[in-house]
Amino acid sequence: MGNGQDISILSDSATLEKGDYLIHLQKVFETVNKVPVTVTSFTKLKPIAAHLTQDEAALSLLKKRLTQSERTPNLQNLQMDRTLLEELQANNKDCLSDLDEYEKELRALKTEILSLRKDTVLIKVFTLPAMHVMFKDQFAELKKKGKVTDSLLKTTTTSINDLQARTSANLINIKELIYVTDGHLDAVGIKAFGKERRYLWEPSKARNRGVGFRKFINSEKEISGYYFVYTRSSRALLLFTCLTFFLWVFFNFKSMKQRDRLESLDDFSLLSPHPYLITFMMLFTLAPIFDLKAPALYIESVQILLAITLTAFFRKRLPTKLFSYWCIFGLLLLTPVFFRLWGTPPGYQRWLLFFLSLSSSIYGIIILKKLDEQAKRYKMILVTGFIFTIFAVIATLCNIFGRFTLTQIFYSTGVNSLLNAISLTVLAKVLVEAFLLQMKSSRIRKGYPEYFDWHPVSSGLKRITGIGATIIWFVIFTTNLNIFNGLYGSLMDILSEKRNVGNFTFTFGGIVLFLGIIWTANFLQKYIAYFFGDTGDDGIEDNKGERSKLLITRLVLLIGGFLMAVAASGLPIDKITVILGALGVGIGLGLQNIVSNFVSGIILIFDKTIRIGDVVELSNKKGRVKEIGVRASTLLTDEGAEIIIPNGSILSNNIINWTLSNNQMRIDISLTIAKPFNSTEVVSQIREIITNNDNVFVNKEPVIMISPVNKLSSNIKIYFWCKNISHADLTRSVVVAQIFEVFEEKEIEII
Numbered sequence: 001m002g003n004g005q006d007i008s009i010l011s012d013s014a015t016l017e018k019g020d021y022l023i024h025l026q027k028v029f030e031t032v033n034k035v036p037v038t039v040t041s042f043t044k045l046k047p048i049a050a051h052l053t054q055d056e057a058a059l060s061l062l063k064k065r066l067t068q069s070e071r072t073p074n075l076q077n078l079q080m081d082r083t084l085l086e087e088l089q090a091n092n093k094d095c096l097s098d099l100d101e102y103e104k105e106l107r108a109l110k111t112e113i114l115s116l117r118k119d120t121v122l123i124k125v126f127t128l129p130a131m132h133v134m135f136k137d138q139f140a141e142l143k144k145k146g147k148v149t150d151s152l153l154k155t156t157t158t159s160i161n162d163l164q165a166r167t168s169a170n171l172i173n174i175k176e177l178i179y180v181t182d183g184h185l186d187a188v189g190i191k192a193f194g195k196e197r198r199y200l201w202e203p204s205k206a207r208n209r210g211v212g213f214r215k216f217i218n219s220e221k222e223i224s225g226y227y228f229v230y231t232r233s234s235r236a237l238l239l240f241t242c243l244t245f246f247l248w249v250f251f252n253f254k255s256m257k258q259r260d261r262l263e264s265l266d267d268f269s270l271l272s273p274h275p276y277l278i279t280f281m282m283l284f285t286l287a288p289i290f291d292l293k294a295p296a297l298y299i300e301s302v303q304i305l306l307a308i309t310l311t312a313f314f315r316k317r318l319p320t321k322l323f324s325y326w327c328i329f330g331l332l333l334l335t336p337v338f339f340r341l342w343g344t345p346p347g348y349q350r351w352l353l354f355f356l357s358l359s360s361s362i363y364g365i366i367i368l369k370k371l372d373e374q375a376k377r378y379k380m381i382l383v384t385g386f387i388f389t390i391f392a393v394i395a396t397l398c399n400i401f402g403r404f405t406l407t408q409i410f411y412s413t414g415v416n417s418l419l420n421a422i423s424l425t426v427l428a429k430v431l432v433e434a435f436l437l438q439m440k441s442s443r444i445r446k447g448y449p450e451y452f453d454w455h456p457v458s459s460g461l462k463r464i465t466g467i468g469a470t471i472i473w474f475v476i477f478t479t480n481l482n483i484f485n486g487l488y489g490s491l492m493d494i495l496s497e498k499r500n501v502g503n504f505t506f507t508f509g510g511i512v513l514f515l516g517i518i519w520t521a522n523f524l525q526k527y528i529a530y531f532f533g534d535t536g537d538d539g540i541e542d543n544k545g546e547r548s549k550l551l552i553t554r555l556v557l558l559i560g561g562f563l564m565a566v567a568a569s570g571l572p573i574d575k576i577t578v579i580l581g582a583l584g585v586g587i588g589l590g591l592q593n594i595v596s597n598f599v600s601g602i603i604l605i606f607d608k609t610i611r612i613g614d615v616v617e618l619s620n621k622k623g624r625v626k627e628i629g630v631r632a633s634t635l636l637t638d639e640g641a642e643i644i645i646p647n648g649s650i651l652s653n654n655i656i657n658w659t660l661s662n663n664q665m666r667i668d669i670s671l672t673i674a675k676p677f678n679s680t681e682v683v684s685q686i687r688e689i690i691t692n693n694d695n696v697f698v699n700k701e702p703v704i705m706i707s708p709v710n711k712l713s714s715n716i717k718i719y720f721w722c723k724n725i726s727h728a729d730l731t732r733s734v735v736v737a738q739i740f741e742v743f744e745e746k747e748i749e750i751i
Contacts, residue, residue, distance in 0.1 A: 241286070514566070
């Protein structure tokens with residue numbers, strides 16, 4: 001120590017200065033300031049409270065409907081109630097999740113505040129009077145902030161706890177109501193096959209009164225309103241689809257009108273320049289498929305609107321006799337709905353349904369006999385006509401023997417199945433016409449020839465739209481029979497069940513999804529060119545750039561579709577990698593040519609050495625490039641033959657492309673004429689004939705050379721350029737014929 005060493009390092013380091021106290025006080029301020037910021041971030045509390053109020057009202061109404069004993073529950077409405085309960089359950093679970101997250105943040109904030117109370121420095125600051133004097137201003141500000149913080153914490157905590165309690169209560173009620181709904185569904189399903197009411201010939205002991213009917217209808221309207229509030233995304237998609245269709249057709253017609261080509265659409269019997277009626281028909285036809293579990297009142301309203309729309313559509317398109325048959329069918333469809341909404345007592349409704357089903361049976365038999373030959377073209381309508389008649393007979397028998405639920409199901413299903421079959425058949429034809437309209441308008445806008453062979457496109461589209469219409473009809477049909485959910489559940493169980501082949505695990509659903517995406521990609525790449533008016537017509541020569549773009553688009557669709565199919569199907573990538581490795585060995589052994597042609601096809605597409613529409617020579621083969629595929633390309637010769645050439649052979653040989661940069665071609669004509677003649681006059685006349693031809697490219701001067709052969713004759717060489725190589729032979733022929741005529745007038749002998 002005596003060596004002069006500094007001993008300050010041994011002093012008490014626990015002595016706190018004013019700055020140290022301020023640092024700890026700053027922590028208090030930061031924590032206190034976090035409270036209003038955190039509480040303000042709880043933006044969902046008010047919307048959650050509003051949602052819960054709405055949910056509680058909907059649950060109260062559902063509880064009354066499901067526990068009432070006045071009326072027999074309707075199957076369609078029970079299924080709608082089940083869907084609504086599931087939506088309510090999902091919404092309340094989301095609300096509870098958000099509330100739990102808010103509570104977690106609030107709890108963390110409270111924990112942080114409590115941890116400050118354990119800070120020994122802060123305890124000293126808040127307990128010593130000297131500190132109160134030293135930090136007077138800070139304590140005054142903290143006092144104000146503390147009151148606000150305490151109030152916010154208590155209010156927010158109370159609000160979150162209250163909302164959590166309400167949400168939990170809703171979830172408990174929802175679970176109970178789901179059990180009740182499932183019980184009703186099971187009971188109604190069993191009861192439907194038993195005797196629900198007296199036999200029709202037995203006298204009625206009860207008075208036919210519509211007790212509580214208006215109350216029931218009002219309740220149904222109210223619960224339907226809740227259903228539409230909670231399930232709106234699918235209907236938004238439906239409206240967007242129909243609006244897109246309307247604008248698509250409208251603007252194509254407008255494009256044709258601007259070019260004064262509407263007369264070329266005389267063959268279109270269904271579409272019109274203002275497709276309001278068709279759009280509404282599409283809307284009402286597809287509405288059930290977007291709302292399979294919608295309220296019965298909504299489905300009935302949609303069917304009424306669809307029938308009215310079809311009546312307006314058929315009014316000027318059907319013969320008078322056929323239209324009268326349609327009107328009778330419309331009465332059979334609409335009468336029970338109107339009487340039900342009117343509040344007709346149940347007993348009268350039963351007798352009305354008996355006469356309607358009996359009339360429908362007779363009507364169906366008569367119409368099938370009279371319209372059999374006409375209906376053969378529309379198999380869906382013919383099949384549903386038989387279903388309509390058979391179901392009407394079954395409904396009549398069920399009504400007689402007191403199975404009233406089955407009566408309603410079979411009658412409404414039979415009538416609606418025929419209505420949907422007719423509307424879907426019309427809609428399928430409309431979509432085909434809309435696609436052909438797109439093709440025609442695209443071709444006219446681009447200046448292509450108006451006529452094209454539309455039959456292959458039309459037949460392919462009819463198959464696709466027919467399959468789609470059949471699937472939609474089947475879904476609606478099974479939904480009306482109340483068996484769709486069971487069929488769908490069984491199918492999903494089969495498709496989603498995991499199966500093993502050795503170490504490889506797969507599902508049928510993954511395979512179906514894989515094949516479905518591949519098929520869709522192939523369909524799109526096939527028809528995308530048609531959509532833009534390109535039919536592969538070899539006469540079209542000025543769209544090579546666009547054809548190249550379409551070709552690239554098709555390739556992208558195929559490759560993208562394959563990758564998407566692999567990703568979406570859930571097939572194990574590691575197993576696919578093994579397969580690709582094995583495939584690589586196969587390529588090395590025997591698939592070199594296939595891979596070479598595939599890669600060569602991609603090079604041809606992007607390198608643009610040849611393009612669709614080019615006139616090329618490959619070895620001794622000459623023709624127009626009709627198609628460039630991923631494996632081989634097709635040349636169309638002047639004789640009409642189609643030559644398939646592997647892409648690898650194209651790249652490995654010399655290519656003469658007559659139309660790579662332009663479509664011009666030089667034509668040479670050689671003539672021998674007898675002497676004597678005036679050389680200047682001959683050259684002038686030949687030049688005049690060439691320049692007056694519309695197919696000649698006048699920017700390049702024709703060359704005419706006369707050279708003597710002997711004393712009696714001279715040879716004439718003529719060179720000029722044709723604008724379009726496809727007109728070269730015709731231009732040569734016309735020019736030669738005109739030269740012969742002029743020489744004959746001038747008495748110049750051609751040897």
